[in-house]
Amino acid sequence: MSLLVITIISLCAIGVVAAIILYVASKKFHVIEDPRIDKVEEALPAANCGGCGFPGCRAFAEATVKADDLGDLYCPVGGSDTMAKVASILGQEVEDKKRQIAVLRCNGACEHRPKTNIYDGATSCSVASLTYGGDTGCEYGCLGMGECVDACNFNAMYMDESTGLPVVIEDNCVACNACVEACPKDLLELRNVGPKSRRIFVSCRNEAKGAIAKKSCEVACIGCSKCFKECKFDAITIANNLAYIDDDKCVLCRKCVPVCPTNAIHELNFPPRREPRKDKAPAKPKIENIEKPIVLKKPKEEVKDNQSTNDIKKEE
Template identity: 40%
Template sequence: MINTAIMVVVVMTVIGCIFGIILAYVNKRFAMEVNPLVELVEDVLPKGQCGGCGFAGCKAYAEAVVLDENVPPNLCVPGKAAVAEQVAKLTGKSAPAIEPRVAHIKCGGDCTKAVKKYKYKGIKDCTAANLLQGGDKACQYGCLGFGTCVKSCPFGAMAMGSKGLPIIDVERCTGCGTCVDACPKQVIGFRPVGSKIMVNCNSKDKGGAVRKACSIGCLGCGLCARNCPHGALKVENNLAVVVDHHICMEKCSEATCLAKCPTGAIRAVISGVDLQEQTKKEAAANA
């Protein structure tokens, strides 16, 4: 028995050595030379692996921007201008300026304002809930409030508020778009940093249906657009839309749209941040 055990160990050892030699040869024979510049570029990227650049992670983008002259150095949205400048310097390319942006929840229908059409008891995930009649909210366009976007954020820039809506920490938000892709309702969009107003609604329904589903929804009445002296807003598919945030930022000193909106679907950005002070504290408590 002992001799048999020894023979088994010897045979396994020999087989292991043979396979090790074969793998070493194959590795050396088919090894691909790595451009050291790829690693240098990857080192300056934020490592969020968000895919905001359009590539499958930071390493893939680093390889593309180094090896392909047609790939620009400013595609890393989270890295913003600072990273774009470093990548441009390393690759010898020019990096046009990128406007910083942050995510925006286009829904104000929290648990105190939005009507529920049934009581959902399934998996606490927006994608799963959306499979059951589009979710439990009477508004088919509203945030479902299960935090799938929060879980997807690679930078910890989101938290769920106590009233069932995500809260965005604009200091951490990089505008990478991961949360946008994760939302099955397409409730999340972008706004430029420094914007003054936001439309907190995503509904394309007509006014009567909106009133039945949510007390803070946009009615598509057009009062905001008709009373804006700069033409910064318009109504598309029964929903108020900011044509260009820069019009508000550069020309508007008094946002008449805020006073004219009958439901409060349009709200001001407070000090460049889309959170009231109390929701900031709420986000910190839930982090």
């Protein structure tokens, strides 16, 4: 028997023995997977965006099956409807959560924030934020290189060339949190959509003192506390020279908006405010407590006496 034949037979024998060992090991150490994982994964939107905090929908499905309570687990893409399906599969109950949307907390458009230098480097917000503060006097503002737009997988953002700022498309945003994590300046935040998509928030992240912030951006929050004093619901806090509105406490009364001297507070999707009519004549002031003139009347007896004296004079 030649050496070549012996080699072939030996390799085949080794392959067969290895296959047998692997088969026995797979049967011995086989892990039975919960069939509910597949059902939960089918109910999920299969976006694999990571907005739930897990690397993909499969990992999220495994976490929901292992969890005793779904209160801390939420799929932002599917929303409350998807979580209701997941809860029904697992025989659990889940509370409805408010839908959220990404908002940009920077109002420093080109017209409000003049440039002080020209950046000539990598067109990446992460790289630029490590090398310098920005091409304007505000080191907290948007760099305008669109890294948040690139991170969005749902076509929910685009860069506005006129302002140099990203714009969120409300109908497409699923609150996956990808843009929030992509922004090195922490300018994007997930907030409640609000009734009728109405929202109020401070569109600024500048923590510099009032005069410095106003010099770098004319619409920056200067921490004057006027909105804080106006709010009657404890929804506004002032920290690090910056105001912040808690959307869970805000009742959308809009009283804080007109008192802001720099227009740093944004109100979205509200009807226009009613302005007083200029052609309307001013109302006449009401005169109260006017004393009526006192009219003195003669008694009836005196009237009769006067009549009698007049008759006597006529007779004479």
